[in-house]
Amino acid sequence: MRILLTGATGLIGQALRARLGATHEIVTLGRREGADIHADLSDPAAVAALDLPPIEALLHCAGVIDEDFRDDPQRAMTMAVFGAEALVARARASGAKRLAYVSSAHVYGPMVGTVNEVSPFNPVSNYAIAHFATEQVFRRFVDGEVAALALRPCAVFGDLADPDRFRRWSLIPFSFPREAALDHRITIRSTGEQRRNFVGTDDIAATLAAWLAAPPEGWSAINPLGTFTGTVFAFAELCAEIAQELTGKPCTVTRVRPEGPTMGDDYNYTSLSPLAHGKQDPRVVLTRLMTAALEE
Numbered sequence: 001m002r003i004l005l006t007g008a009t010g011l012i013g014q015a016l017r018a019r020l021g022a023t024h025e026i027v028t029l030g031r032r033e034g035a036d037i038h039a040d041l042s043d044p045a046a047v048a049a050l051d052l053p054p055i056e057a058l059l060h061c062a063g064v065i066d067e068d069f070r071d072d073p074q075r076a077m078t079m080a081v082f083g084a085e086a087l088v089a090r091a092r093a094s095g096a097k098r099l100a101y102v103s104s105a106h107v108y109g110p111m112v113g114t115v116n117e118v119s120p121f122n123p124v125s126n127y128a129i130a131h132f133a134t135e136q137v138f139r140r141f142v143d144g145e146v147a148a149l150a151l152r153p154c155a156v157f158g159d160l161a162d163p164d165r166f167r168r169w170s171l172i173p174f175s176f177p178r179e180a181a182l183d184h185r186i187t188i189r190s191t192g193e194q195r196r197n198f199v200g201t202d203d204i205a206a207t208l209a210a211w212l213a214a215p216p217e218g219w220s221a222i223n224p225l226g227t228f229t230g231t232v233f234a235f236a237e238l239c240a241e242i243a244q245e246l247t248g249k250p251c252t253v254t255r256v257r258p259e260g261p262t263m264g265d266d267y268n269y270t271s272l273s274p275l276a277h278g279k280q281d282p283r284v285v286l287t288r289l290m291t292a293a294l295e296e
Contacts, residue, residue, distance in 0.1 A: 001098070001212065004029055004037075004052065004091055007061030011168070012102050012153075014161045015201035016059060019209055027053060029087075030062065041083030042075045048086040057098035057212065058091035060084065063134060067167050069126045080130035084137045092141055098216065099138050099148040100208055105223065105269060107132045107152060111194065114268040117152075117221045139219050147216030151204060152223050154269045157285055158201030163292065173198060173282075174289065176236050180243035180251045181290035188255035192233030194264035199226030200285060203278030210275045223271040226278045231265070242286050246294065 001024045007013035008028040017026055029037040039047050041062065068076035088099060108115045109122025123132040135150045142148045157173035160166050169175055179186045207224040228235070233255060240251035271277075 001025070001056040002027060002054065003057045003059055004055045004094075004096065005059045005061065006030060006041075006087070007063075007102075008035070009161065009165070010061055011156065011158050011160070011166070012201050012204055013061035015158060015205040016061060016208060019202070019205035020059075020212075024212075027055065039087075041079040041087060044078065044082040044086040047083055047090065050090050052090050052094040054095045055091060056096060058088065058096045058100070059208065060087065060099075060101045060134075060138075063102060063104075064127065064130050065168060066127050069130075073126060077126070077130055077133075080134045081137060084134045088138060088141050092146070097146050098212060099141060099146065100211065101134055101138045101148070101150050102204070103131045103135050103150045103152045104128065105152045105154040107135065111154075111196070111264050111267045111269070113266055114270060115223070116270045116272050117223055118272065135221075142219045148219050149208075149211055150221040151208065152221060153199050153204055154197040154223070154226075155199070156201060156204070157198055157226075157282055159285060159288060160292070163296075172196075172232060172235065176239040177243070177286045177289045178293050180236075180239040181246065181293045184243065184247070184249050184251045186236045186240060186251065186253045188232060188236060188253065190232070190256055191258040191262045192231055192236060192253075192255040193258055193262035194232050195230065195267040195269075196232060196235070197226055197269040198228040198230075198235060198282055199224050199278055200280030200282065202280045203227075206278065207273075207275050214275070220273075222273045222276050223269060224278065225269075225271050225276045226282070227280065228282045229269070238283070239286060239290075242283060243290055246287065246290055
């Protein structure tokens with residue numbers, strides 16, 4: 001296929017480009033220098049005027065992040081709804097019949113109880129509402145010949161192609177290994193008993209590649225699963241263990257002492273899709289992230 005890919009230099013987009021570029025023709029769209037097509041989703045009119053080449057699929061990995069809402073909430077929501085709508089409309093006009101969007105598990109609401117693809121939606125934060133809205137934009141374009149997908153990962157880890165441009169250091173899969181390697185101490189500002197599924201970017205890319213290869217089936221959603229499911233505290237302990245192996249120095253993990261049940265300690269993020277089960281080893285990626293931090 002010829003695939004239009006947004007967010008190709010981002011955390012997930014770079015993994016998609018690497019995985020799919022071997023068998024598909026990738027055309028990139030974005031704001032940064034080096035993109036094949038320059039466009040800014042915060043300017044829907046400009047996106048609507050784009051002259052795209054013929055394409056067969058759109059993979060949208062440039063969804064809004066928490067930092068976008070911190071910096072400019074109105075711009076972020078414009079990107080998520082009207083920018084995405086203009087993008088999908090242009091992609092359809094250029095022939096795309098497969099439309100995929102990397103969303104978030106936050107569309108299900110607070111991370112409690114068992115969640116799968118048929119769980120009710122309850123987006124609460126602006127970030128979650130924006131991802132839900134973008135999903136609905138994609139869903140609107142589904143018809144007899146067009147299939148669309150929403151991927152809803154929980155906690156994503158992966159390699160960073162350009163750490164200097166990475167904006168999400170506060171996320172657990174990146175803050176914990178960095179603290180462990182550089183400070184020999186990880187500080188959890190809660191009990192750490194909240195459960196998460198940690199999924200690698202390579203597993204997300206593999207799930208999307210499998211979806212592209214499968215027969216189209218209208219609208220679908222997948223919770224891509226990683227190999228590591230556990231508490232935030234357990235993930236911190238894994239990071240501490242790896243850091244000690246790398247540096248030879250002990251790494252401590254501090255947290256609020258649990259004195260009863262913690263909201264989210266029952267979180268069971270699951271999937272009904274046979275495409276969702278991953279293989280990526282977080283230990284390998286965490287080791288590379290820590291090594292890179294130590295070499296800075």
